[in-house]
Amino acid sequence: MAVIEIKNLEKSFGKYKALNGVDLSVKEGEVRAFLGPNGAGKSTTIRCILGILKASGGEVSLFGQNAFSNAVELHKRLAYVPGDVNLWNNLTGGEVIDLFLSLRGGVPDEKAREEYLQKFELDPSKKCRTYSKGNRQKVALVAAFASNADLFLFDEPTSGLDPLLEKVFQDSVKELAAKNKSVFLSSHIMSEVEKLADSVSIIKEGKIILNGSMKDIAKKGTTLEELFLSEYEGSGEA
Amino acid sequence: MTANFSNYFRFLIKRERITSLFWILGIVLFSGGIAAAYPVLFPDQEAISGMLATLGTPPMVAMMGPLYGLAHINFAILFAQQCLMWVALAAAIMNIFLVVRVSRADEELGRNEIIASLPVGRLTGGVAAIVLAFALNVLIAVLSAFLILLTGIEGLSVQGAFVFGLSIGMQGFVFAGITLFFAQIFSTASAAIGTPFAVLGLSYILRGAGDMMDASNAVKVSATGFIMADYKMTDPLSFLSPLGLGLKVEAFYKNFWWPVLILFLEALVFAGIALVLNARRDIGAGLVPAKAGRTHGGIFLRNPLGFAFRLLRGSFIGWGIGLLLLGMSYGSVLSNVSTFVQGNEMIQKMLEASGSSSSMENAFLVMISVMMAMITAIPLIMSVNRFRTEESHGRLEAVFSLATSRVGLLGSFAFIALLQALVLPLFYGLGLYSVATKSVSLKTCIETAIVYAPANLFFVGLAVLLVGCLPKLTKLIWLPLGYSFFVIYFGRLIPNMPKFMDKLSPFGYVPQIPVEPFHAMPLLVLSGLGLLLVVAGLIGVKKRDIG
Numbered sequence: 001m002a003v004i005e006i007k008n009l010e011k012s013f014g015k016y017k018a019l020n021g022v023d024l025s026v027k028e029g030e031v032r033a034f035l036g037p038n039g040a041g042k043s044t045t046i047r048c049i050l051g052i053l054k055a056s057g058g059e060v061s062l063f064g065q066n067a068f069s070n071a072v073e074l075h076k077r078l079a080y081v082p083g084d085v086n087l088w089n090n091l092t093g094g095e096v097i098d099l100f101l102s103l104r105g106g107v108p109d110e111k112a113r114e115e116y117l118q119k120f121e122l123d124p125s126k127k128c129r130t131y132s133k134g135n136r137q138k139v140a141l142v143a144a145f146a147s148n149a150d151l152f153l154f155d156e157p158t159s160g161l162d163p164l165l166e167k168v169f170q171d172s173v174k175e176l177a178a179k180n181k182s183v184f185l186s187s188h189i190m191s192e193v194e195k196l197a198d199s200v201s202i203i204k205e206g207k208i209i210l211n212g213s214m215k216d217i218a219k220k221g222t223t224l225e226e227l228f229l230s231e232y233e234g235s236g237e238a
Numbered sequence: 239m240t241a242n243f244s245n246y247f248r249f250l251i252k253r254e255r256i257t258s259l260f261w262i263l264g265i266v267l268f269s270g271g272i273a274a275a276y277p278v279l280f281p282d283q284e285a286i287s288g289m290l291a292t293l294g295t296p297p298m299v300a301m302m303g304p305l306y307g308l309a310h311i312n313f314a315i316l317f318a319q320q321c322l323m324w325v326a327l328a329a330a331i332m333n334i335f336l337v338v339r340v341s342r343a344d345e346e347l348g349r350n351e352i353i354a355s356l357p358v359g360r361l362t363g364g365v366a367a368i369v370l371a372f373a374l375n376v377l378i379a380v381l382s383a384f385l386i387l388l389t390g391i392e393g394l395s396v397q398g399a400f401v402f403g404l405s406i407g408m409q410g411f412v413f414a415g416i417t418l419f420f421a422q423i424f425s426t427a428s429a430a431i432g433t434p435f436a437v438l439g440l441s442y443i444l445r446g447a448g449d450m451m452d453a454s455n456a457v458k459v460s461a462t463g464f465i466m467a468d469y470k471m472t473d474p475l476s477f478l479s480p481l482g483l484g485l486k487v488e489a490f491y492k493n494f495w496w497p498v499l500i501l502f503l504e505a506l507v508f509a510g511i512a513l514v515l516n517a518r519r520d521i522g523a524g525l526v527p528a529k530a531g532r533t534h535g536g537i538f539l540r541n542p543l544g545f546a547f548r549l550l551r552g553s554f555i556g557w558g559i560g561l562l563l564l565g566m567s568y569g570s571v572l573s574n575v576s577t578f579v580q581g582n583e584m585i586q587k588m589l590e591a592s593g594s595s596s597s598m599e600n601a602f603l604v605m606i607s608v609m610m611a612m613i614t615a616i617p618l619i620m621s622v623n624r625f626r627t628e629e630s631h632g633r634l635e636a637v638f639s640l641a642t643s644r645v646g647l648l649g650s651f652a653f654i655a656l657l658q659a660l661v662l663p664l665f666y667g668l669g670l671y672s673v674a675t676k677s678v679s680l681k682t683c684i685e686t687a688i689v690y691a692p693a694n695l696f697f698v699g700l701a702v703l704l705v706g707c708l709p710k711l712t713k714l715i716w717l718p719l720g721y722s723f724f725v726i727y728f729g730r731l732i733p734n735m736p737k738f739m740d741k742l743s744p745f746g747y748v749p750q751i752p753v754e755p756f757h758a759m760p761l762l763v764l765s766g767l768g769l770l771l772v773v774a775g776l777i778g779v780k781k782r783d784i785g
Contacts, residue, residue, distance in 0.1 A: 013523075047351070047521075050351075050354065050355045051354075052351055052354045052355070052520070052521045052522075053520045053521070054520055071354075071357075071360070072241040072242070072357045072358065072359055073357065074357075075355055075356050075357040075358070076357040078355065080352065080355035082348070082351060082352060084348060085352070086347045086348045086349045087349065088253060088349065090253070090256070091252070091253065095252075099249055100352070100356065102245055103242055103245050103246065103249075103353070103356040103357070103358060104356050104357060105242070105357055140352065153355075
């Protein structure tokens with residue numbers, strides 16, 4: 001059974017069609033990368049997966065259930081890290097992590113929380129107003145990794161992290177994969193995707209233009225970056 | 239739809255505890271403190287009669303609220319008559335800010351998205367916001383009731399104290415519901431704050447119009463020119479307005495409970511509609527879609543002054559329209575004063591005896607112009623503080639990474655505020671004149687409006703000084719303005735208020751034309767000091783950290 005199953009997803013904002021037929025799936029234990037330039041519809045797709053936006057057409061299901069109507073139940077098994085994390089000035093990082101962990105339900109795993117706080121070198125005693133973008137992102141990352149979710153959604157999660165912490169992120173995702181967790185990773189960093197992903201989906205102007213496995217891409221003898229650029233530039237000429 | 243409510247609600251309380259504590263303490267201590275002050279402010283029957291005479295005319299009723307229980311007057315009734323509406327106004331403002339903060343502001347900033355990714359129901363946020371508002375309003379109601387009872391002033395009753403408190407709390411709750419409603423309609427927090435404020439202003443105007451009608455009928459019957467006895471309060475306009483309805487409780491006299499109940503039901507209706515809308519829309523979206531923006535920066539966005547103006551444009555226009563409407567509504571009160579004076583022989587004789595046939599109009603004109611001037615101070619201060627808001631949201635970093643000078647940018651915000659201090663009075667002056675053409679000349683309207691501009695220049699200076707030199711204390715600017723409201727508006731009703739208290743506010747130095755003669759000197763001094771403070775603030779901003 002696919003963990004994420006999206007069929008012909010459409011989403012319009014007034015007259016503007018942000019998604020125009022998105023098809024993709026993420027299997028259990030799979031790490032799938034989600035590529036596309038800014039404005040192609042990556043975040044809109046993720047918001048539909050989260051049931052924050054209601055699809056205008058097509059279907060989104062998680063663990064075999066409708067992502068919109070069963071959002072609450074499904075979110076108990078899901079962890080999400082947005083690219084642009086906005087937090088509350090007067091709460092500390094630790095308070096926010098606990099908030100997220102407790103809102104997800106179950107008993108927070110104190111050991112995992114401590115482990116990831118150390119891995120990401122985050123001081124949880126500081127108020128969020130003092131955090132940089134990277135630190136705010138770390139708050140969301142710790143809250144995600146310390147959970148025992150089955151599906152992890154990352155929307156450009158490392159855009160504010162330094163190379164060392166990016167490595168920590170990559171190792172943590174590899175651990176998830178080893179535990180047979182499913183990961184859906186939207187990213188602009190090709191090297192990161194090549195290291196982590198089993199498969200890749202590329203979106204352009206609200207449509208998926210390529211769903212493929214990393215092995216197939218490697219067989220063609222091209223790097224991911226070459227493939228990405230040729231998909232875009234090639235069709236640009238046509 | 240409301241999964242995980244208790245967890246989320248606890249989190250809301252944690253987030254809001256400090257801000258709410260300050261609001262609640264402020265409101266409760268204000269009402270308790272004023273109640274305790276009544277026996278001191280009005281030591282004898284003469285003082286009380288004097289104030290009732292001032293309040294007992296239709297225009298004053300329009301501004302301050304209706305009179306009741308005149309045959310059994312005591313301190314508790316006096317206090318409730320004069321303070322209930324103002325405290326309710328403060329409670330309404332608290333609710334508007336609270337509800338937007340925990341609903342639309344969270345959505346606009348994208349914080350809500352990460353909450354929505356958790357197993358939290360689609361309506362958890364909306365229901366939690368309205369439950370929190372209800373709890374805080376009840377807390378205000380109960381605490382103020384207890385505090386007022388503690389003052390032990392003459393005429394108190396337990397029922398009166400609770401009907402007083404709950405009238406305030408439920409008026410606040412109505413505005414929580416109205417705000418939650420508008421937070422669904424509009425996709426930005428500023429629109430979700432602006433519209434309930436407009437409704438609040440409209441409620442005040444409607445109530446004024448309705449209460450004035452009632453009072454005018456009472457005066458016609460009494461034929462003495464002043465309200466001498468209780469009268470019927472039946473005008474429908476006052477019932478339409480939450481502020482008008484709240485005053486119908488007649489606290490410490492009849493102690494009616496039905497207005498409290500109606501207010502509560504009104505709040506539930508608004509909240510219910512809001513939640514239905516909330517359940518049906520996308521997160522982040524409003525029912526009124528945001529328009530497609532420009533693809534290029536217009537001519538404004540080329541220098542700091544244009545940038546500042548672009549940021550403040552909406553509020554400039556909004557306040558201009560608001561002040562125009564307020565001016566027009568007071569204009570209609572003013573023309574009512576003259577027909578009322580002309581149609582009443584008794585009062586004409588009285589006024590002739592006192593030397594001036596138009597003194598009642600002029601006294602009223604002084605009262606509204608100082609009131610309008612203090613209201614005008616609000617947008618001026620907000621314009622200056624916008625610099626600080628942008629800064630604390632981290633949005634000035636990028637601006638200052640360009641070739642932008644700090645003095646240039648803060649100076650631009652200050653310049654616009656100074657411009658507003660001169661332009662906004664024209665709006666209400668013209669509004670006043672447009673309706674009261676027969677009662678007052680255009681020259682008088684403009685003069686009485688603009689004469690307070692120097693006092694507002696002083697406030698602009700004070701705001702720039704705080705933003706420039708003491709950015710963490712920016713919000714303290716509201717204290718002297720609040721003090722001015724209290725001492726100028728309320729204080730002038732109180733016969734034995736010490737004179738120096740007036741002089742602690744810049745508005746106290748402005749000559750009260752047309753009742754008093756005009757003096758240029760205090761105005762020049764106020765303007766000069768204001769400009770000096772602006773310069774000091776601009777020097778300060780060069781030296782401090784940004785962020």
